[in-house]
Amino acid sequence: MKKKKIYLKIKPTISMILIFLISSVILVTLSLNYYFSKDLAYEATETSFRLTAEKIEQKIVSFDRTNTNILKSLVYAESIKEFPLVDEVHKKLKQLTVILENNKHIYALYTGNKNGDFYEVINLNISEKLREKYSTKKEARWLIVKIYKEDNIRYRYEQILTPELKIISTKKILAKYNPSNRPWFKEAHLHKNSTIKTKPYKYVNIDELGITFAEKIPDSDIVLGLDISLNSLSKFLEEQALTKNNQILLFQDTGKIIASTNFDKKHTNVPYDDLIKFAKDKNITNMHFTLNNKYIYYSLLKSDFKNKSHLAFMIPIDTIMKPYTNKIYNSFIITLLILTLTIPLIWYSTKTLVDPIARLEIENKKIMHRDYEKVQIINTKIKEYHELSKSLYKMSVSIKEFEEKQEELMDSFIQLIASAIDTKSKYTGGHCERVPILTIALANAAADCNEGIFKEFNLSTKDKKRELSVAAWLHDCGKVTTPEYVVDKATKLETIYNRIHEIRTRFEVIHRDLSIKMYENILAGANKEQEEQKLQEEHKKLIQEFEAVANANIGGEFMHDEDIKKINEIAQRKWTKYFDDTLGLSHDEKSRIKDTNRSFPKEENLLCDKDEHIIERKYFSQEEFDKYNFKMEVPKHLYNLGEVYNLAVRKGTLTEEERFKINEHMIMTIKMLEQLPFPNNLKRVPEYAGAHHETLIGTGYPRKLKKEDMSIPARIMAIADIFEALTAADRPYKEAKKLSETLKILNFMVKDKHIDEDIFKLFLTSGVYMNYAKEYLKEEQIDEVDISKYL
Numbered sequence: 001m002k003k004k005k006i007y008l009k010i011k012p013t014i015s016m017i018l019i020f021l022i023s024s025v026i027l028v029t030l031s032l033n034y035y036f037s038k039d040l041a042y043e044a045t046e047t048s049f050r051l052t053a054e055k056i057e058q059k060i061v062s063f064d065r066t067n068t069n070i071l072k073s074l075v076y077a078e079s080i081k082e083f084p085l086v087d088e089v090h091k092k093l094k095q096l097t098v099i100l101e102n103n104k105h106i107y108a109l110y111t112g113n114k115n116g117d118f119y120e121v122i123n124l125n126i127s128e129k130l131r132e133k134y135s136t137k138k139e140a141r142w143l144i145v146k147i148y149k150e151d152n153i154r155y156r157y158e159q160i161l162t163p164e165l166k167i168i169s170t171k172k173i174l175a176k177y178n179p180s181n182r183p184w185f186k187e188a189h190l191h192k193n194s195t196i197k198t199k200p201y202k203y204v205n206i207d208e209l210g211i212t213f214a215e216k217i218p219d220s221d222i223v224l225g226l227d228i229s230l231n232s233l234s235k236f237l238e239e240q241a242l243t244k245n246n247q248i249l250l251f252q253d254t255g256k257i258i259a260s261t262n263f264d265k266k267h268t269n270v271p272y273d274d275l276i277k278f279a280k281d282k283n284i285t286n287m288h289f290t291l292n293n294k295y296i297y298y299s300l301l302k303s304d305f306k307n308k309s310h311l312a313f314m315i316p317i318d319t320i321m322k323p324y325t326n327k328i329y330n331s332f333i334i335t336l337l338i339l340t341l342t343i344p345l346i347w348y349s350t351k352t353l354v355d356p357i358a359r360l361e362i363e364n365k366k367i368m369h370r371d372y373e374k375v376q377i378i379n380t381k382i383k384e385y386h387e388l389s390k391s392l393y394k395m396s397v398s399i400k401e402f403e404e405k406q407e408e409l410m411d412s413f414i415q416l417i418a419s420a421i422d423t424k425s426k427y428t429g430g431h432c433e434r435v436p437i438l439t440i441a442l443a444n445a446a447a448d449c450n451e452g453i454f455k456e457f458n459l460s461t462k463d464k465k466r467e468l469s470v471a472a473w474l475h476d477c478g479k480v481t482t483p484e485y486v487v488d489k490a491t492k493l494e495t496i497y498n499r500i501h502e503i504r505t506r507f508e509v510i511h512r513d514l515s516i517k518m519y520e521n522i523l524a525g526a527n528k529e530q531e532e533q534k535l536q537e538e539h540k541k542l543i544q545e546f547e548a549v550a551n552a553n554i555g556g557e558f559m560h561d562e563d564i565k566k567i568n569e570i571a572q573r574k575w576t577k578y579f580d581d582t583l584g585l586s587h588d589e590k591s592r593i594k595d596t597n598r599s600f601p602k603e604e605n606l607l608c609d610k611d612e613h614i615i616e617r618k619y620f621s622q623e624e625f626d627k628y629n630f631k632m633e634v635p636k637h638l639y640n641l642g643e644v645y646n647l648a649v650r651k652g653t654l655t656e657e658e659r660f661k662i663n664e665h666m667i668m669t670i671k672m673l674e675q676l677p678f679p680n681n682l683k684r685v686p687e688y689a690g691a692h693h694e695t696l697i698g699t700g701y702p703r704k705l706k707k708e709d710m711s712i713p714a715r716i717m718a719i720a721d722i723f724e725a726l727t728a729a730d731r732p733y734k735e736a737k738k739l740s741e742t743l744k745i746l747n748f749m750v751k752d753k754h755i756d757e758d759i760f761k762l763f764l765t766s767g768v769y770m771n772y773a774k775e776y777l778k779e780e781q782i783d784e785v786d787i788s789k790y791l
Contacts, residue, residue: 112179478668
């Protein structure tokens, strides 16, 4: 099954296309905006991180140099080499506390000797944990640690001092700590005359990471050092963070974290070792990338020491994009609102463009429905539409004129065909011309009735009336194929001529032969009177037999069995043929002669049914017959011209074959009309024209239709056809019937279910029969009729 094609309406289609295009432009714009905003955000973030990295780098370099300078400022002081006893005050104590006070990141300043002596000043404010450990009071500010030998036993003295350097408490314990074993001490001895910086390690006192800066004091085994708490560096990093979600990591080559902000290594998933290795291999000092939905900026920091520091900034991409996505979202909302407000404008604009098209479509449909008079030029300001409307209007006028000419020409052809059929035979008269008049008159009455079976029937359009009229004009068009001699067959022996003359000649020959035989018998000695009496009787019998044959030939009376028997007896009378009857024949006639005994003189029956009288039916297709649903009995032969066969026809003059040939005009009518390419307004012409010989009970022809198979127009035409045929006064073979007799016959046909009772009653009550009679019947045909007995 062919899939039905779906068509879209122009107005919603254009509107949707415009909305789609505008929406697409908006989406593309927003996408590009997001794309460029993302690049801009990444670029801005990179710039910000780069500047922050430089700031941190400067801070760390400054930090390193500050610590180095502190050591340098002290390392050459002679008094720094002293290791005071418990009751002594270091000469540099005041300076050391000032240094610690001014450098909050320094946890402690100290000196250590190779012999194990140790002196340290600790800033108690560096950590609350430190205060908790030493259970110091609020006024405690400094912690002094002194380690030296007494009586070969190494002791550790811990003194708590006030801000004014007054001793609050002193604690003495055995010393386990030996500075000479510490990595910073050993490394400082290895790098004489230079400051060293250790890797981060954990300070036990405060449970925090720290770094030691140390330098060996020249010309001694003493090392001067200071401890840095990395916690202060982490605080500095936090101050540099762009947002709360911004993580800053400071780590060394080993990947060990020096300082950080909001750092949770478990959830960072940054491969530091791989990152450092990649940076070293590629000789990259900074780079940026995304990992795990985070933007990461890496920078290798400059340093005066061999332990390089690495800086990594991490921030969620959502955090970077938030200001931009908010703007994009706001832009989207504003755009959506604008689009929402634009839709009515689009709809209105589309309406301006589409409404004229819709009106043009309406005018076009008028042309399609052939309502040419209703086509108008539409009112529009758009020039192209106006020109199109004018063209459409002019086209409708042209089509109307063309159709009218076509209809006029077609009607002329139809009437020409009908006239030719009527003229073809004097026996049909003006039948084809009068049936349409009667049909349309009765159909108009049915349309006006609006009751019973006519309630839904109407002839509201010109096309419907014309369709029925054309069908009525062509209802007998198949008769054009019916041989004239069959239609006009007035006697049984008539073909192209009345063969009774040939039969009479045979009787004349027999009459003559009987007379000759009498004279031959008299000359031979027979009794003259007896022979003359015998001849007189023979002649009388012969005349009677001819009269019987001649009367049978007329077909005016029904042939009984005894009549047919008598014809067969007469046929047995012999006569002698002396001339070759194949001479002067056409090829077709000769082809039908099968008798091989052609010697003459030859004796044969007076009346014969010979093989050459049979004309075979050729070119008949049962398949085609069934295709049109024809249900008529088809005789075996096309014609049977046998003399006895024709004279033995019981009623009328037509044989079975000839009766079929006449009825075949309905078959030809249907086949001819159904092969014509009728337009839609005439498509039911074959149906209306092809059923006027059908009955209501399936006994008609050619399709044996029943009432439910036939439309009202078809049933109307059946009555019109019969009424015209019965009342026609131009048929030479019969007298025109009077009005009362015609209606009586139609009433019998109603009772026999041959014609429709409702239509017959309408025919009477509407007065159509009388109006037609006054116009087309002779005055003597119009007698008094009481229609009440038929109602």
